[in-house]
Amino acid sequence: MILSTRQFGFSYPVQVKYGCGLSKRIHEQASQLKKRRVIVVSDRGIEKAGLLDPIVASLNRAAVRVSLFTGVESDPGGELCDEVAALAGGNCEDLFFVAVGGGSVIDTVKAAVVTAAHGGNTLDYQRGGREIVKSCPPYLAIPTTAGTGAEVSPYAVISDHSAQKKVVLASPQLWPQYALLDPELTLGLPRRVTAETGMDALTNAIEAYTSTDTDPFAQAIALKGAAMIGKWLRKAAAQPQNLEARSNMLVASMLGGLSFDYAGLGAVHACSHPLGAHFSLSHGLATALMLPAVMDFNRSACPELYKDIALALGADITGMDLFEAAGAAVRAVRNLIRDLEMPQSLRELGIPKGELPLLARESMQERANLCTNPRVPDEAQMIAIFQRAYAGECRVNKGREI
Numbered sequence: 001m002i003l004s005t006r007q008f009g010f011s012y013p014v015q016v017k018y019g020c021g022l023s024k025r026i027h028e029q030a031s032q033l034k035k036r037r038v039i040v041v042s043d044r045g046i047e048k049a050g051l052l053d054p055i056v057a058s059l060n061r062a063a064v065r066v067s068l069f070t071g072v073e074s075d076p077g078g079e080l081c082d083e084v085a086a087l088a089g090g091n092c093e094d095l096f097f098v099a100v101g102g103g104s105v106i107d108t109v110k111a112a113v114v115t116a117a118h119g120g121n122t123l124d125y126q127r128g129g130r131e132i133v134k135s136c137p138p139y140l141a142i143p144t145t146a147g148t149g150a151e152v153s154p155y156a157v158i159s160d161h162s163a164q165k166k167v168v169l170a171s172p173q174l175w176p177q178y179a180l181l182d183p184e185l186t187l188g189l190p191r192r193v194t195a196e197t198g199m200d201a202l203t204n205a206i207e208a209y210t211s212t213d214t215d216p217f218a219q220a221i222a223l224k225g226a227a228m229i230g231k232w233l234r235k236a237a238a239q240p241q242n243l244e245a246r247s248n249m250l251v252a253s254m255l256g257g258l259s260f261d262y263a264g265l266g267a268v269h270a271c272s273h274p275l276g277a278h279f280s281l282s283h284g285l286a287t288a289l290m291l292p293a294v295m296d297f298n299r300s301a302c303p304e305l306y307k308d309i310a311l312a313l314g315a316d317i318t319g320m321d322l323f324e325a326a327g328a329a330v331r332a333v334r335n336l337i338r339d340l341e342m343p344q345s346l347r348e349l350g351i352p353k354g355e356l357p358l359l360a361r362e363s364m365q366e367r368a369n370l371c372t373n374p375r376v377p378d379e380a381q382m383i384a385i386f387q388r389a390y391a392g393e394c395r396v397n398k399g400r401e402i
């Protein structure tokens with residue numbers, strides 16, 4: 001990044017509050033909104049775990065009428081968002097939403113507030129479609145996973161199941177009024193979910209740090225987020241009740257989300273959307289599968305930045321030249337994925353090798369993410385990236401480029 005040729009700035013419309021037990025005092029924020037009706041949106045797992053009861057009890061203290069919808073599933077489709085929007089009953093005046101869950105729940109609410117305010121169908125409002133012009137009902141985001149950073153971003157990723165693709169809604173109207181980060185809600189999260197969501201958070205931070213649209217503010221946030229994940233993700237996965245690990249991961253994922261708000265993302269996200277859409281992989285798993293191969297492809301474009309990431313992840317780069325030190329970042333990520341006992345290749349998941357050209361072609365259409373990747377691949381290079389991810393190999397440290 002050549003700073004003398006750049007312009008950037010920052011302001012932030014979301015009130016972020018962090019603290020153990022904060023969600024049990026949600027009435028403090030709810031009262032500020034001065035609305036009389038609330039729709040709490042979540043999923044059945046969170047309901048069964050009893051996480052909603054204290055939140056609903058607190059909302060009752062704010063003297064608002066509470067309705068509950070707990071039917072969100074992973075990778076929400078447009079129809080589900082329409083269903084949630086319909087709960088508004090065509091009257092958004094006196095209404096706010098509360099999203100309690102991971103990225104799927106928060107994104108569902110983002111899409112639902114748009115559709116509730118504008119009418120029509122959720123998928124109409126994807127990027128490039130109908131404009132989001134009206135002000136939408138406010139909502140509070142309460143994340144229960146440490147991953148997407150959806151609680152601090154104005155984007156929603158929604159599945160168009162009939163077209164087998166994911167679409168993005170983007171508007172300042174999608175920002176929540178409040179993001180309440182309560183690490184106690186993430187205690188006990190299963191190892192697999194912790195690992196996958198944590199790898200999404202790390203991908204967000206790495207892609208924001210190396211984006212062609214990054215700036216010192218975004219980089220400072222992204223690098224801190226990556227370092228916290230490098231230090232705490234293994235422990236959070238291995239010790240589900242470790243509150244210190246959970247707290248660090250929840251803040252780190254918020255930092256990852258905040259950094260990509262400013263800087264954008266990159267090729268890992270471009271690849272992960274078709275991969276997730278065609279093979280029903282969670283977003284976190286799809287990013288983890290693609291991250292080492294994309295980093296290895298990118299490192300020649302910005303080795304200094306990858307060296308920073310290697311150091312943030314605790315790698316020892318003594319005696320290495322710059323390109324090797326950049327490769328150490330790739331190796332640190334591969335080691336993390338291995339330690340988390342996650343799948344390490346597309347092959348391991350049974351994804352047919354013959355589908356790689358299709359996945360590469362669809363990834364090349366994800367221009368919003370690709371345009372900020374530090375090295376823009378052509379289609380043949382994209383196929384090579386998928387082949388690396390398929391084989392699960394990265395010949396890091398040997399100076400060989402794709």
Ligand SMILES: [Fe+2]
Pocket residue numbers: 148200201203204269283287
């Ligand atoms: Fe992500």
